[in-house]
Amino acid sequence: MIDREVGNIGTLQAYAQASKRQLVKRVRAAMVTISAEIEAAEGIYPFGKLTQKEVCVRAGITQSALQKPTHRNSTLLEVNEWLKQIAEAMRTSKSVRKVVNNKLVMLQERNADLKQQAHECELALIDANAKIAELKLQIASLTTPRQSQVTSIEAVRVRRDSKH
Numbered sequence: 001m002i003d004r005e006v007g008n009i010g011t012l013q014a015y016a017q018a019s020k021r022q023l024v025k026r027v028r029a030a031m032v033t034i035s036a037e038i039e040a041a042e043g044i045y046p047f048g049k050l051t052q053k054e055v056c057v058r059a060g061i062t063q064s065a066l067q068k069p070t071h072r073n074s075t076l077l078e079v080n081e082w083l084k085q086i087a088e089a090m091r092t093s094k095s096v097r098k099v100v101n102n103k104l105v106m107l108q109e110r111n112a113d114l115k116q117q118a119h120e121c122e123l124a125l126i127d128a129n130a131k132i133a134e135l136k137l138q139i140a141s142l143t144t145p146r147q148s149q150v151t152s153i154e155a156v157r158v159r160r161d162s163k164h
Contacts, residue, residue: 016070020070020071023059023061023065023071023075024071024074024075026059026060026061027055027056027059027061027066027075027078027079029059030055030058030059030060031055031079031082033058034050034054034055034058034086035086038050038086038090041099042098042099043089043090043099044090044099044100045086045090050083050086050087050090051083052066052079052080052083055079055082055083066079
C-alpha cells in the first residue's frame with residue numbers, strides 16, 4: 001500500500017513538471033512570435049496594446065495560470081521582464097518615431113485632399129443650384145405662354161359648344 005502511494009506521487013509530480021514545461025514553452029513561443037511581429041511592423045505592436053494578458057491569450061493560456069505558485073516566481077517574472085524590455089525598445093526606437101511621423105504626414109495629406117474635395121463639391125453644388133434656378137425661370141417663361149394658349153383654346157371650345 002505504501003509503494004502505491006509513492007508511485008502515484010511520482011506520477012503526479014512528473015505530470016506537473018511536464019505541464020509546467022509545456023506552459024513555459026507556449027509562453028516563450030508566443031513571446032517570440034510577438035517579437036517577430038513587432039520587428040516586421042517596424043517597432044510597433046500591430047494588434048493594440050501589448051500586455052501580460054495579450055501574451056497569455058497568444059499562448060493559449062489563462063492569465064491566472066501565471067499567478068499560480070508554480071509560475072509566480074519564474075514564468076510570470078520572465079513575462080513581466082520581457083514586456084518591460086519590449087516596451088522600452090518600442091519607446092526609444094527611431095523606427096517607431098519614423099513610422100508614426102510617416103503616418104502623421106500621410107494623414108495630413110489625406111486630410112488636405114478631403115478638404116479640397118469638399119471645397120470642389122461645394123463649388124459644384126453652387127453651380128448646380130444656379131443652373132437649377134436658371135432652368136426654373138426658363139420653364140416658367142415657356143409655361144406661361146402655353147397656359148394662355150390652352151386657356152384661349154378652351155375659351156374657343158366653350159363658345160363653339162354654346163352656339164350649338
